[in-house]
Amino acid sequence: MPNTLYLPELREMLANDDRAELAEFCVALHSARTAEFMEGLTASESWAVLQHTDATNREEIFGYFEQDKQIDMLETLDRTEMGQLIGDLPPDDRVDLLQEVDPQVVKELLPLVPAEERRDILRLQAYPEDTAGAVMTTELARLSESLTVREALEEIGRQARELETIYYIYIVDDENHLRGLVSARQLVAAMGHDETLIGELMERDLVTANVGDDQEDVARTVARYDLLAIPVIDQEHHLVGIITHDDVIDVVREEAAEDAHRFGAIDPLDVGYLQTSILTLIWKRGMWLVLLLFAALFTAFALDRYEGDLNKWKWLVLFIPLVISSGGNSGSQSATLVITGLTMGHITLDDWLRIALRELAQGLLLGGVLAAIAYVAAAVLIGDAASALVVPVTVLLVVVCGTLTGSLLPLLFRRFGLDPAMMSTPFVAAIIDIVGVVIYMQVALAIL
């Protein structure tokens, strides 16, 4: 929701060309808040306001605008000015942003971006989506190991004015091979020992990521080691970029949302729900719904095979939904436990046997409890305690079958390199539906 509190004042300042007040507005607050107060302005009004502050602050405030507004500005405002602005944006953010801008506009803008930044954009764009290379930024504090602490402090003082982060300073040799790292804390703490060489101070055992690594794995490593940033290296161990803590938080949140979507049988959305067109939503949901409908048709055909038996014992029909939902629910619970366990790193593929045994035990116990309740209800509804036995026996079998299928299918998916979250709740439920109907009818034939 745009904050409209300051809009009239801002527009008045613009109308009066009140430079001093506009300049003050741009620096008084945290850039994120300044951006919020500007939400309601049009693209050109926003740009007019941003003329009253320096390039660094301008790109920072711009960075906090909603993506829709950023795209609007890049697409509609003066190309030359936007080319310059793109050059000032953080390297990782501008690549992500340009992906969303009309390709025709990008083609016109790119030649207007300063040469060095343009090369950087083309290099980063070359990395496949969701890899470390695509998330990293190329802006980082870099020093030679032959500097002394005093020289390093002076050099970092210079770099600090241009860089976003100097919390980790990376030490490289003449050919840009990553050699080590000193933290800003170490450097400040070593201030008394001006002549110590950085090479003696630095940590050599670094946790690194490769440009081709999956972003989710990198995020897990950063979380495991509590890092502020992780250096990204190529195959020859050249330092090509870093991934910072804020991008890691974004990756973790994005991946959680993607998993949740797969889990609910929806192809993950690229943007927010309200920004996604109805047609895209239809497509991302429809493909799964149609697949699941065909699974349900199997159930119908399976029931059709037993039509004679269903006619003989009419009350069997009443418990079809109960039987299949017991299996589906316990199955989705198991799938949830296993998929979340894999994501959090609490379980691995090697634990499969232990998981299967635990799920078997749970299936028996949970199935037993549900069977007992279902038996009472069935006996009351049917009025025949002996025939009613079909229901609890089926529930027990279906629940065990649900826990085993729900837990082992995601492991199988992971084993074959597929995303275990694709074993969505509705998918597990659909499989159990068919199996459940067959078990139900076979149990009925055996008991009645």
Place this chain on the structure above:
Amino acid sequence: MPNTLYLPELREMLANDDRAELAEFCVALHSARTAEFMEGLTASESWAVLQHTDATNREEIFGYFEQDKQIDMLETLDRTEMGQLIGDLPPDDRVDLLQEVDPQVVKELLPLVPAEERRDILRLQAYPEDTAGAVMTTELARLSESLTVREALEEIGRQARELETIYYIYIVDDENHLRGLVSARQLVAAMGHDETLIGELMERDLVTANVGDDQEDVARTVARYDLLAIPVIDQEHHLVGIITHDDVIDVVREEAAEDAHRFGAIDPLDVGYLQTSILTLIWKRGMWLVLLLFAALFTAFALDRYEGDLNKWKWLVLFIPLVISSGGNSGSQSATLVITGLTMGHITLDDWLRIALRELAQGLLLGGVLAAIAYVAAAVLIGDAASALVVPVTVLLVVVCGTLTGSLLPLLFRRFGLDPAMMSTPFVAAIIDIVGVVIYMQVALAIL
């Protein structure tokens, strides 16, 4: 999986009391890797190894042990030494850890923790779980606004040896009211201007959290503003702690797992799947399964009401699973979209009407597609094109009903201050099951 590569060597070093090599082992690698190599050692062997390094490195390596091992060490090793170790641990981590240790042991350990740290533990323990106060650490870089840049650098050089992070330095007045913040970068960049006052350099517009804030909201704020750490203040605006980026990543991952569990109709687990006892799992799953079973019993009773009609048109039975799963699946998709949208901050309660309209449109379109497929299948299976119309009409109505219920129920839950993720997939499905059966039979009665 413990890394057993170094275990024999480590045990030999311990047996030979090879101090130099043990000391080297403790510092050669990143503490997280050192901890991994020690995974296979017993509690007392691990402690024996850690004797060969200084207290800072010792608590750092200890911090990377698996929680089970940490608990084992605290519970079984010499109480006095463990009391000292607890004093050295980061304030937030030790409070979390002590929560898992046998309360009797904690009672014996606490008096052995140095007085200042003990008071700190008691203070942090007082904050309710999942609040900012419970996640924050009390260790932070703090300066008075009357210092000059040179004095500040000297003071921070002293504090840097003891603190985990000095990336943000908080500026307070004499009564510890939070006044502002300077970043290490600003301080280093200002090194030329030794006599500038910190008060002139600092940012005054800070993003803060209150001790009582929900940890999930705080994590969202940190992600929104790309912060490295957020200061936590009490009602009188005293600076009481900070929450750092690594804890925020942990909160985001934890909350995602919790949401996934609720979504799969399981009460969130406190520890990993394999660490949770079967009985706990039974309880956390069983309560929901029993609730869902009762919902399914309703469906059985609803079907019972229509027994006469089901006898008249026997083929109706075949499509019961299909009809209710179409509704359940589209309903869980809608619930997933809305809950994820709320979590990611893409939608708010105010959007409810827009969401309802979008879901209505999707329900009509998706329902239309599914109805068309279902009609063909039904006509084939029944062999009567006119009667078969019951199936597609029902599917359309049930899908629309599913998308509306699935999207609006989570919003309703949020509206009344409940966790929308409680509107789990199985729960939405259970509601649609009952409604679906009633719609199905009413449509049949109307058409046939």
